[in-house]
Amino acid sequence: MSLEKEILAEVRPTSRDVEEVHRVVSKLIDELKHEAKERGIPGEPLLVGSVAKDTFLKEPEIDVFFTFPDTTSRKDLERWGLELGEVLDKASRRYAEHPYTHGLYMDYEVDVVPCYKLKEPSARMTAVDRTPFHLVYVRGNLEERQKDEVRLLKRFMKGTGTYGAEARVQGFSGYLCELLVLKFGAFGKLLQEARSWRPPVHLQLEMEAKRGFDEPLVFVDPVDGERNAASAVSLDSLSVFIHAATEYLRDPHRTFYFPEEPTPKPPGELRDEMKRRGTAFLAVSSSAPDLSEDILFPQLRKAEQSIVGCLTSHDFRLLRSRPFLMEREWCVMLEVEIYRLPNVKKHSGPPPWLKNAYSFTSKWESSPDLVAGPYIEAGRLMVEIKRKQIDAARTLQHALPSLSLGKHLNEAVQGSFEIHVGEELLESGYGDILTQFLTRQFPWRIRRA
């Protein structure tokens, strides 16, 4: 397995790397203890995450929890947690289910996260209170030699686009990678098993499920049978992982770990590609509220679904759609088969023997929108009527303010939104997004085929 050795040599931290990160962690922990004491904050810092479990790749993110006694009020926990986060440089407060601080400490990316110190994980009070138990579990069960297997698996998932439980990815968390290695013993063994997975897939270690789960991948959390440690994994991420495992075993290649990035395409090339496809491209965009990605991304998916549903219900056919979230803006990119529909459409009524046949015919016979009919087709009354919105952009222009896009995106759209079509996209700075949108290939195949 010389490919895997080669990859490990690249991603495994050297002993100097390990020493250095732990030196930084010690300093950070001391500073947090000191700050807590100074401010009279109860509780203590705890290193968690991949650094604590020694499963980190080069250039790790450091996760430090600050554990409060379970007698602390939620309000104090949040306030104190954020106060302690101020020890970081470029500190930014993030609010997902839970408020925490992200920033830099001696050039490392660091999260400082408050939680409750609990006796058992089922007593959890916030979303992250189980994390210290995960740490204990992995430390107590993962063998030394398996740490490298976790590293390989994480790199493979990063490379194939399936790593990360965040809403943008809907993939595999670091903890889930550790559980998979615990379950199957090694990276290669996992891939072999994954080839025959058929969603829904149910996995567990010694802990039995304490309830039913309906996600495509279930891995019963060994510290809490009520929890699915794989609940974030979408059907598509799971499918990509299964497919990647199958293809990798057939033809192992470094692009599975380190894929080529798609090269940004110049405007002329984008224009040609759009023209060659013979379809129409639209971007619906608005400003992004100042909230964490994990709050916005689910709304963005909902917005995408609503927009696609709206176009479909207006008889447009979609080839592709994809949400994008940028620094200050979000957009949903759309590719529709046909941009402009005919002026007339069929509208089917009841069979003539039903009571409501009369209201149907009398309504339409007196309507200025009637174009032809009523007539009978397949035993039903039928009329042909004027189509109100015949192009895709106007249809969305008209419908967007009343679509259900999620709370914050709806607010953004009430402010203002834009719809760009075709070549306008090139002039309006959508080049990079279009490049990403047009590239639809498994990452490990980009520029290999």
Added chain:
Amino acid sequence: MSLEKEILAEVRPTSRDVEEVHRVVSKLIDELKHEAKERGIPGEPLLVGSVAKDTFLKEPEIDVFFTFPDTTSRKDLERWGLELGEVLDKASRRYAEHPYTHGLYMDYEVDVVPCYKLKEPSARMTAVDRTPFHLVYVRGNLEERQKDEVRLLKRFMKGTGTYGAEARVQGFSGYLCELLVLKFGAFGKLLQEARSWRPPVHLQLEMEAKRGFDEPLVFVDPVDGERNAASAVSLDSLSVFIHAATEYLRDPHRTFYFPEEPTPKPPGELRDEMKRRGTAFLAVSSSAPDLSEDILFPQLRKAEQSIVGCLTSHDFRLLRSRPFLMEREWCVMLEVEIYRLPNVKKHSGPPPWLKNAYSFTSKWESSPDLVAGPYIEAGRLMVEIKRKQIDAARTLQHALPSLSLGKHLNEAVQGSFEIHVGEELLESGYGDILTQFLTRQFPWRIRRA
């Protein structure tokens, strides 16, 4: 009901009309007897149809059967039947299920039809052997006053486009009109009942059904319980009749009996209307084999279905389609929503965990038709590939010779066929057909709304 009196006054033959038609019939019968004797043909002529039953409208068609002993061979029956038909002027031989002669006799339209003389209808040897029994039944049961009810009903059905069992109409035969009046007593009573018909509708007189029927309208033939006297009636003809009855009772009007003909539209108007609809019009046409309408029309409907199915399977959406059969030519007129599709289309594959995933990906990854992908969507492998046929006319041009159009139309198409599109139709003499195709309204509503 002065409207109905007014209509009757127009359609009921005067006593002079009746005298004259019977004078012509006598002469024809005498001539047929004479001819038979001269040629040594066994059997005798029999007046049947609406003239024999006294339910005919002004300008009736005369139906004369020639009844052969049941010992006659089928071959002799056909040969002699056609020989006797030569007494008609402009005689043309027609072959449906059964060979017969259509022509003129002293300016009346006449059919001369050979049949077997049977003791009971269930012993029938050809499709028309039951007809003499129908004659006896109607004569024995229809009251004098009901003959005018039959006349009104026939005129109503002609006006609403539901009269005639022939394949072109798929409507109500004259005999079925008589049975409906026998069943419900009068025209007005029938319409009242028909308002609450809900297909499938099952009707009978004293004769019980001797088997199951699956047509939308069943009227058990009182002379043969194995036969549905309404088997020709399509769901659409039945639905139109139900709707016409409902609308007539709500608002009786002479257009139900004598609708306005749609005025032929000049080319400029047709062009404007096509443009206004924003759709695309196509005509697929070929020569019509020299065969009876009742043989060709079912094939033409089949051809229409195959053509529509072909376009639909190629992702075109249809607004309308309709078959036309002319003297020497047939055509299927089509209105498609979008004439030209994009160059690219999605092609869905198996989920990646199925055995055939590999053959799918390896097939497409090496195909020159691959445009994008494979990628995963909703748990399945997906590719985007070149669309081979992007416009509706080329799609048909390419597919027509291999479509299933019925025996004789397939032969015609193997010879040659044409496809005309949009304004070409106007230059190629399709103006009248386009006028008919564009007019889609119930006949009684044309120029009333």
